[in-house]
Amino acid sequence: MIPPVPADIRLLGITGSPGVGKSTLAAALGLPVIPMDGFHYADVELERRRLLHSKGSPDTFDAEGYAALLRRVKACEWNVVAPMFDRGLEQPLAGAIPVPATGTVVTEGNYLLLNQPRWSAVRAQLDVVWHLVVDDAVRIERLVARHVAFGKNPAQARAWVARVDEANAARIEEAARRADVVVDLSEWVPPRTPPA
Template sequence: MPLMKVITIQLHQFYAQACVRFLSVLSAASNPNFKHIVALAGPPGAGKSTLASQIVHRVNRLWPQKASSFDSQVKPPDVAAVLPMDGFHLYRSQLDAMENPEEAHARRGAPWTFSPTLLLRCLEKLRNEGSVYAPSFDHGVGDPVEDDIFVSSQHKVVIVEGNYLLLEDGAWKDVSSMFDEKWFIDVDIDTAMQRVLKRHISTGKPPDVAKWRIQYNDQPNAELIIESKKNADLVIRSIDF
């Protein structure tokens, strides 16, 4: 079991600390195929996408100041990227083919409605070959979009963000073993579910349907995800929410 470190911090302070450390790691890396792959897990509504995108944006903005080898007239390539787990949702047609399609669609977002095997293959290719095309997820259509995200050999820091990256069941355990660091962003479950409720309503779900989905699917998923917090190297309890 990893030695878990728990910090309580304002998000802007964590952004700064993470960027400084990643820039230090990048500066020390001499292997051209170097990859530092970070898992960022947490329940729905914890702010994973925001945290990942902000850190990647800041690392890419600050890297030219550290990379003295670049000509001042040449824009250096981005060195950090986000790879969301959302692209590894099962297709709706795959849910339709399950024994209980109605239940499968109602529980979409549970771990068994993703493909950890495909995610594992993606991470293995990234680690072994240095680059990979990965799927994104089209929330309007409700299906993955194949080969929509390109993580190149120039991306040295890759933050993989998603709900179930720290689970220890089946293929998820193999996924978890692929990361150099494992982060968990922690938030009070009631706060998280209020955010998810607002998200459902903002996408057009009637309030009663949104509340039913929280109770039937989102909260049970969040409770399972929170149990995986013990597998993190770093737990971020933000006080900036």
């Protein structure tokens, strides 16, 4: 069961392991969403840092920039525009998501609860954090399907999930004790999107 979003919340964080359904749930809430994935470093920067092989791990994100943007949202600043991640390009796009200065805003991503200074600065901006869980077998199959849909062959997809995504999942689950609420999505059926 999805808990109701309290009316006095400005920033709701949604976290969980890769493939758990963070983006799907965030979209289903009908609120503005800031995806953590928009704060990926671009591949050119990952190459410079020699981190392209571990793209998606905590050190491949601009956590400081993410915390700064959330601070502006929390302060109800006008004209805040967040970046997004384009899965077709596999790159972040700056200035893509206008964020309203009033009401509740959702931010979703893997590392909202990570106990590292740069990620704790993100957590400090959030009023409430939900940690999502689902059966690991279901989650892993979703991940493999996602990687295949965006260009990897099935063997490459499974290798990436095993080497990168599951190492990240272990970090995320270790940090889950810092969540305000744990939400089990095992029985949740996302609402169907009407055809365009």
